[in-house]
Amino acid sequence: MRIGHSLRALEDLRTGLSVSSYYPFYHATALPHATSPLWVSDPQNILFDEKKKILRAWHLARPSDAIETSCISQWIESVSFNRGVSWIPMQKFLFPCKNDITGFFGGCVVRDWQDSAGFGNGAVLYFVTVETSQGQKVLRYWAKDFGERPVFDQIIFEQTKSQRDIGQALRDFRVHWDGQQWVAVITLSYGMSFYGSLDTKTWKRHSLWMAPDHRVDQNGGLEAPVFLPVSIEGEAQKKYLLIYADHLEASGKIYGVIGDWDGKIFRDLTKPQRLDFGADTYAPNCSIDPRSGKLYLQSWMGNWSYVQYMPFKGFSNAETLLREVFVRKEVESYKIYTLPHKNQDDIFSTSLKLPTQEITPECSFDFQQSKPGCAYKVELSLKRIGGIWPEKIYFSLAGSSQTKEKAMIFEILPKVNVCKILRQKGAISFPKEMSEEALRLWKAEHVLPLREHEGLLRLVFYVDAFSLELFCPEAGTVATNLFFPKKGKQKLFLSCEDHKVEASVMLKRV
Template identity: 25%
Template sequence: MRKIISTLIIAATFQSGLHAQSDATPSEEQLYRPNFHFSPKKGWMNDPNGLYYKDGVYHLFFQYYPDGNKWGPMHWGHATSKDLVRWEEQPIALYPDDLGYIFSGSAVVDKNNTSGFGDSKNNPVVAIYTYHNPNREKDGKIDVESQGIAYSLDNSKTWTKYSSNPVLKNPGIRDFRDPKVIWDTKRKQWVMALAAQDRAHFYTSKNLKDWTFQSEFGKELGGHGGVWECPDLFPLKVEGSKEEKWVLIVNINPGGPNKGSAGQYFVGDFDGKTFKIDEHFTKQLQREKAVWLDWGKDNYASVSFDNVPQDKRIIIGWMSNWEYAQEVPTELWRSSTTVAREVSLKKTKDGYILKNVPVTQLKKYQGKPITKKISLKSENQLISKSEINLSKAVIDLDLKKMNAGKYTFSLKNTLGEEVLFGIDNKTKELFIDRSKSGKTDFGKNYATPITKAPLNEIYVNAKMKLVIDKTSIEIFFNDGEKVLTEIFFPNENFSQLTLNTNTNGTSLEFNAYQINTK
C-alpha cells in the first residue's frame, strides 16, 4: 500500500499503466508468471487482505488496481482455494466509492452474528478495511484515512457496504490504516490492531460497528526506519508447553534488514486492552533492535487467515518490495503472493522465534522424489535439467559434518545467469546474491547489496527447504527458524542446481520434488 502517492501521481500512473499493458507479449508474460503462487491475470496487486476460511474454501483478497500495472485507485481483488495451493481468481469484491479507495484490512466470520448482519441461514462474513480519501489528500488534510466495513451472506460472492460507514473516524493521524480484527475468545470481544504512523493502536468492539480505543504500542520499540503498516495480533501456544503468548506482526516500509519493505514481530501478552512484550523478548529486542519474520527482500504485508480449522495460524504475504515493485519486468500483471505458511512459536535461551514453514497441503502436489547422498567436493552437480523441472520444485537439503567455511548453492540456466544462495559458516550468515540473475537494471536496490541473515552459531548440521517457482525462491532454514524470500527475472528458466564449497568432509543428502498443480 503506498498511500503517500498524490492524486496527480495516481492519475499519471493510471495512464502509464494502461499504455504499458499494450506493449506486452504473451511469451514475455508467460516467462515470469509463477506456476503455483497466486498472481492476478492482469493489473497491479500488492498486500493480501481479508483472509478467511469458511465452508471448505480459503478466501484471499488483495490490494488491486485492475486498470494499470502500477499502484492506483485501490480495490479488493479476490481469489479462492480449497487447499491454499491452487488459487482461482474471482470477480473484484470491493470497489472504491465516495468515501475513498479501498485500502488494506481484514475479514472475519461472525459466527455469533454480533454485527446483526446475518440471517437465519448464514453467519455473515464482515470485511473491515481502510478508506483512503484522495480528495482530502489533494487538499493537504491529515485525516485522509478512516475505517469502514462491509458484509457478505453468500461466501463473498456479493458484498454490502455498511450504510453508516466509516465505523472508525480518523483522530488526526495521516497514516491511520490496515485494520486487522480478531475474536478474543477469553473476553468475548472483537479486537482491532491498527497501524497509526509509527506505532500500533488497539480498539475493541462487541458488534464490529462501535469501536473503543484501548491502548497503543510500539513507540521506540523495534524497527522504525519507515511507516508501520499491516499489523496482525494473535495468540499462539509455545512449542512443547501449555504456555500461550500473543504475537504482533508489524510490517514496515522502508527500514527492512536488507533495505526496503519487510515484516517484524513482537512476542508478549495481551489482557484485552494492552499488549506488553514479554521480558524474555525484551532482552532479545535489546540485542537485535528488531526481530524479523523474513530476512529476504520479498515478503511484505504478511497477515493471517481467520477461522482456519484446528486453530492453525496460516499467513501469506506479498512477494515483492516497494523499492522496485512497480518496475519489475512484467507488463500485463504485476506481483504474486508467497506460498501460504503455517507459523509456530519456539522459545529458546536467546528469545522467541516465530517459525514459518510451507503449509502441509503443498506436499500433495509433490511428485516422486529424486534422492541423492553426496560427499561434497569443491564443485558438485546436484540437479540437472533432465532430472526435474526446477521452475516448479521443492527441495529438502540436509548438510552434515559442516566446517567453518562457505557453502554456495547456484540455480543456473544455459545463458550463464544464476542465483547464488547458501550458508557462510565463517561469517555466520545465510545469503542470497541475485546480481547475475538475469534482468536486474530496474527499481532501487534490486540486485545490491547481497541479502544476508545472521546466524547465532557455526552449524555442524543444517537443513534447508527450498520452494522454487520459476521466478522466486523461498528458503526455510532449520524448520523455518530463519526464512529468506526473493524474486528474480532470468531470461530463461533455471535448469541446474550446483553447490560449491571451500570445505572438506561435509556430506549432503537431499530429496527433490517436482510440483504438479496443473
Template identity: 25%
Template sequence: MKKIISTLIIASTFYSGLNAQSDSKTPEEQLYRPNYHFTPQKGWMNDPNGLFYLNGTYHLFFQYTPFQSVPDFGRMHWGHAISKDLIKWEQLDPAIAYDEKGAIFSGSAVVDKDNTSGFGDGKNIPIVAIFTYHDMKKEKAGEIDTQSQAIAYSLDHGKTWTKYSNNPVLKNPGIKDFRDPKVFWDAKRKQWVMGLAVQDRQHFYASKNLKDWTFLSEFGKDFGGHGGVWECPDLFPIKVEGTNEEKWVLIVNINPGGPNGGSAAQYFVGDFDGKTFKMDDLFTKQLKKEKVVWLDWGRDNYASVSFDNVPDHKRVIIGWMSNWDYSQDVPTGKWRGSSTIPREVTLKRTKEGYTLKNIPVSQLKNYEGKAVTKEVKLVSDKKLISKGEIDLSKAVIDVDFQKMTKGVYTFALKNSLGERVIFGIDNNKQELFIDRTQSGKTDFKNNFADRISKAPLAKNHQNATFKIVLDKTSIEIFFNDGEKVMTEIFFPNESFSELSLSTDTKGSTVNFTAHQINIK
C-alpha cells in the first residue's frame, strides 16, 4: 500500500452493480480496457492481496476503492476476483470493508488446513486473511502509530469474511510505516511466519495460531534499494534449477526508487532458519556489484507477491501493472488499475549470481489460437506482422535471434495514426529498452513518457529469445526465458496493428511465431 496522500472522498452507494459494466462508458474506457489482463469493472485497484488457491479456484484479492477511480485511503477495501486458470477472471463483490478501526490495507491470506487458528467449524477449512488496519483519524491527528495488523476468516472459500473480535493481533510499536503482512506456513518449524514492511526494512514475526505474534528478527538496513519505503514483501523457499538445493527468496517492493523511476520490485536470495533471513554468500557478492537486484526492469510491475497453496509446489506471482508516479492519472475513465499476467518463477544460479526467472503461467497457452510463423534474414527494416494477420491487441509472440552481432535490434508496434511503441536489444550498450514516448496519449502526467526505460545485460548476445505478451495497452517482455523482464503500459488512440523489426547490422536470422490469444 502506497504512502498515504489526501484524496477527495466521494459519498456513494457502491456495492450494487459491481458485476455489471457501466451503462455510460466513455471512449477511453472502451479503448483502454485490456482484453485479458484483469481490471476492476469500475473504481480504483492497486496492490494484489490475499492470493490463494483452493479446490480448483484461484483467488485474487486487491486494494480497492469501489466508488471512485482514484484511491480513497481512508475507506480502502479488499476487492475479490476468482479464476479457474489464472487467465480468465470473474470479479465478485468487495470482500473486506473498512470499519471504525480503519481502512483495509494490503496483506495476505493462508489456507489454514490444520485449523491452527481455531476458526474452523469441523466441516470447512478456514481461510485466514492477514491485513493492515490504517487509522485515518490518528493520521489526521498527527500521530504516527496509525497502522496495525489484523485478521479475518472465511468458511465459504473467501466469499464472506468475519473479522476477529480481538483485532489487532499485532499492535503498532510507534512506527509510521508498519504494514503489508505476508504470512506463510513454515512446515519445518511448525509455525506461521509473517514478513512485514517496516519503513525501509523487513521485520519477521512468528505465531502458532495466527493470533499471537512474537518478533523474530530484522533484515535489510544495509542491503538493496532504499530510495523509498519498502512495501508488500514476500518470502518463500524455492529449489535452485537443476539441483535439489533449496534457497529462500525475499521479494520487497519499493516506492519510489525503481530502476527507471517510481515504484518497482527488488529481491534477495538467501537462507531462512525459522528466525533470521541471511543472504547467500554468492548473492552478497552479486549485490555488491549490482547494488539492487530487480524483479522487473519496466516501469509497470509493482507489489508482486505469490499465491498460497498452488498445486505441484509451483510459485506463481502477480503484480499491479502500474506505477505510483502516474497511476492516479492514467486516462481510463471510471476504472483504474490492471494486473500483470500471472508468472511462474524459478531460481537460476550461475557463477555470477542468482536470477529469479519469471515467465507467463503455462495456462496462457490454452488460449493460443491462430499462429503466424516466419523466418527472416535481417537486412535493415522488416515488417513481421502486417495489419490483419494477427490482432496485436491480444497476442503472444516468440522471437528467436540467431547470429546476432554488435548493433541495435529494434521492434516497433505501430498504428495508422503514426503512434508507436519501440523496444528491443542494443548489443553495443548491452541493454534492453522500451520507448513509449510516441505511444499515443502521454500528456496526462509529465513523467509518464519522459524517458526510455532500460535494462542492463551482462554481455552482448549472439543468440537470444524474446517472449512478448501483448494486450491492448501493455507489453510484457520476457528475455531469454525470463532472465530479464520488462513490463510497461501505454495508451494509443488506436490499437496497434503492425509489428516491424529493424537493425543497423547484417547477417542475423530471426525465427518468430505470433499466436492470437482467443479470449472473451
C-alpha cells in the first residue's frame, strides 16, 4: 500500500498546484512546485537498498532561484518501490553548501563492501565534483547506511591549472570496484583517463584512452563517463563497456564502446556506437543490478540548445526510462542493444488491442476511439502483404489526418529498415530570442535504424506527457524526443503509400 499511497499523494500534489499538464506520470523528476520548481538534469547511478527492498537514485538539481543562492546546483534523491518502473522524488538537498563551493556536479554513489575506506563494511560512499574559485575538486562523503545524512570526509582530487588548460574535467567522477581495485574514469577533451585506488583516497593514473575523431586541442568534447563490466553470451570472459556523452555537436550524443580491461589499460574492440538516435538525451549513467547482474542505462531527457524554451510549469525536465543494456557478438564484432525495462509495463493499468487493419493508400486508419490520454504505450506491428512492403508508412501522434495538427510524424521506410522522426511545433510558442540554430535543431530530422524479423517490423512507443521514447526491440535501438501535444489532441493516425500493409496495434494506458 505504501507505493500506492505515495503515488496518490504525488498526484494530489501535482493536480493541486499550478503545474502544467506536461508533468510526467512515470519518469523521474523533482516534486512539483508552483513557485520554486527544481531544474532536474544529470542522473547519477542507481543502487539497491537491501534493507528497504527499494531502488535509490540520485540526480543533479538546480534551484529556480539559483542566482540568489550560493550554489547553482545540488543533488536530490528519488526512490522506486517497483524495480525502477516509476519514481517518487525527495525534494531535500543531499549536501550542505558552504565555504568556497559554488556548485555541485555529477559523481557517483557506491557501497564499500571491502571496507577499503575504513568506514565499515557496506558503508555508503558519495563522490561529488564541486566547482570552486580554485577549480574543480572531487569530495568524498560517507554514511553508515542509506537514509543517513552524508558526512564530508575529504578532498580526493583537485584540478590543476594544466588540467584545466587541456580540458580535463573532474565533473561526473564515476568509480567502480573491478575485483582488485577501485577504478575511476575522468573525462578529457579528447578521451578518458583511467585511475586506480585501493582505498578511494589515493589515486594513481594508469592509462589514457583516445576517442576516435577527437584531437588533443579540442576543448570540452566528452562528459559523463561510465565504465562497467558486461557479460557476453557464449563467452566466459567479461568485456568492459565505456559509455559517454559527446557534445562536440550542438545537440549532443551518447556512445558506447566495447573493449578489454586488464586492470590498467582499456583496449577498445569496437568503434563508438550510438545508444540513442533521438534529439533529447544526454549525461548517461549506467548501473548494475546486483541481483541479476544486468546493466541499466538512464540519461537526462533534454537538449541544452533549446531546453530553456520548453513550456514547463511547476517543474523542469526529467530523466529517461530505465533501459536494459546488453551486448551480443555478431559476425566479427560486438553490438550494444538497448531495450525497455522488462517490468515497465507494470505502470499501465489498462490495455486495448485494436482490430488488425489492412492499410491501403486509399484507406488510412484514424484511431479516433482510442483516446490514449497523456501517458501511454503503443505497440505497433507491421506485416508486409504478398511479400511486398510499401515505400513509406506514416504513423503520427497527437493529431488528426491534418498535418498541421500533428506533434510527431514517423516516416517508416521498411525497404531500407529506417524510421525518420519528424517533430512538429505542437503546443510550443517559440520565443523571439530563440536562435535560428536552436530552432533548426528542434526541427531537425532524426533516423532510427530498424530490423525486420520474419516479415514483421515492430515499434514500441512510450509516451509520457511531454516525452516520447521509440524502441525497435529487434534492432536494439531507441530514439528519445521531447514533444508537446496540444491539449485534447492525443490521437493516433496510420497511413501508407503505393502498397497495402497489415497493422496490429496494442494500446496500454496509465
